[in-house]
Amino acid sequence: MDDRQFRTAMGKFATGVTVITTDVEGDVHGMTANAFMSVSLSPKLVVISIGENARILEKIKQSKTFSVNILAADQQELSMIFAGQIKEHREVVFDRLDGKPVLAGAVAQIACEVSAVHVEGDHTLFIGKVTDIHLEDAEPLIFYSGRYRALTEEKTLV
Ligand code: FAD
Numbered sequence: 001m002d003d004r005q006f007r008t009a010m011g012k013f014a015t016g017v018t019v020i021t022t023d024v025e026g027d028v029h030g031m032t033a034n035a036f037m038s039v040s041l042s043p044k045l046v047v048i049s050i051g052e053n054a055r056i057l058e059k060i061k062q063s064k065t066f067s068v069n070i071l072a073a074d075q076q077e078l079s080m081i082f083a084g085q086i087k088e089h090r091e092v093v094f095d096r097l098d099g100k101p102v103l104a105g106a107v108a109q110i111a112c113e114v115s116a117v118h119v120e121g122d123h124t125l126f127i128g129k130v131t132d133i134h135l136e137d138a139e140p141l142i143f144y145s146g147r148y149r150a151l152t153e154e155k156t157l158v
Contacts, residue, residue, distance in 0.1 A: 014144040018125060019082045020048055021094065021101045022059050022066045028094050028101045031056040032083035034124075034143050036068055044130040046112060049123045057124055064114045069106035072138040073150045078103060079141060098132035109134040124125065 015034040022029055036050035046068060050057045060066050071079055080086045094101040095109075102109040112128025119125075142149040 008145075011145045014142060014149075015108075017071045017076075017079045017141045017143050018150070019048070019069045019071060019078060019103055020047075020056060020060075020066050021069060021083065021108075022056060022063045023101050024059050024062050029056050029059050030082040030092070030101075032079045036070075038068075039127060045115065046110065046128045046130060047126065048126050049120075050126065054123070060114065060126055061117070065100050065125065066112050066114070067100045067102045068108075068110040068128070069103040070108040070110075071103075071141040072105055072107050072136065073141050074138075075105060076141055076148050077105075079148070097134050100131075100132045102134070105136065105138070107136055107138050107140050113126065 017028045018033050018036050020033050031048070031054055033048055037047050039045040039047050048066065048068065050060065077086070078092070081092065083092050093104070095104045096102065098108050098111040100111040102111070110130055112130055113134040114126050115129040116127040117124060139151055142151060
């Protein structure tokens with residue numbers, strides 16, 4: 001098994017797209033991530049996985065807080081900005097939820113305080129205790145097999 005085969009297999013898991021945001025002394029930093037999962041209902045915990053070379057890693061360690069912004073279908077450009085896929089600097093305005101930076105128009109904004117940190121291989125897992133949530137009624141952006149997509153139809157089982 002080589003790296004490419006592993007990446008291809010992991011890309012077969014269709015996900016939403018999030019932008020993780022944090023701020024250190026008012027300086028906001030964001031990063032696109034799809035390694036996000038709900039962990040526990042009581043207490044309410046989520047997990048994100050950040051690569052060892054990502055600049056946001058040290059920032060979350062410092063701030064001990066982060067927000068998860070689940071992007072809407074019309075926010076692909078934001079995903080590309082925060083993944084470095086759009087190179088030139090774009091001015092992004094951030095709202096606040098529980099004092100933490102969030103992106104307006106996201107399907108869900110989830111404000112978190114870091115409750116545990118686990119280094120696993122070349123990634124760091126941050127467990128976040130959820131401190132506040134804001135929801136919008138919008139369709140999500142989807143990522144599958146390395147490409148952005150949108151939901152097309154609702155399948156019913158009966
Ligand atoms: P930087 O390279 O420092 O920043 C990324 C980009 O965001 C830069 O272009 C920067 O200009 C811009 N930016 C940052 N803050 C601001 C701001 N305040 N205003 C305007 N622009 C700003 N990597 C992971 O580690 N984990 C994942 O789960 C993950 N999932 C991904 C899912 C998808 C769909 C994609 C496309 C990428 C994913 N990545 C993931 C890769 C990751 O998004 C990139 O490697 C990212 O560029 C690394 O982030 P960084 O903190 O080093 O950010």
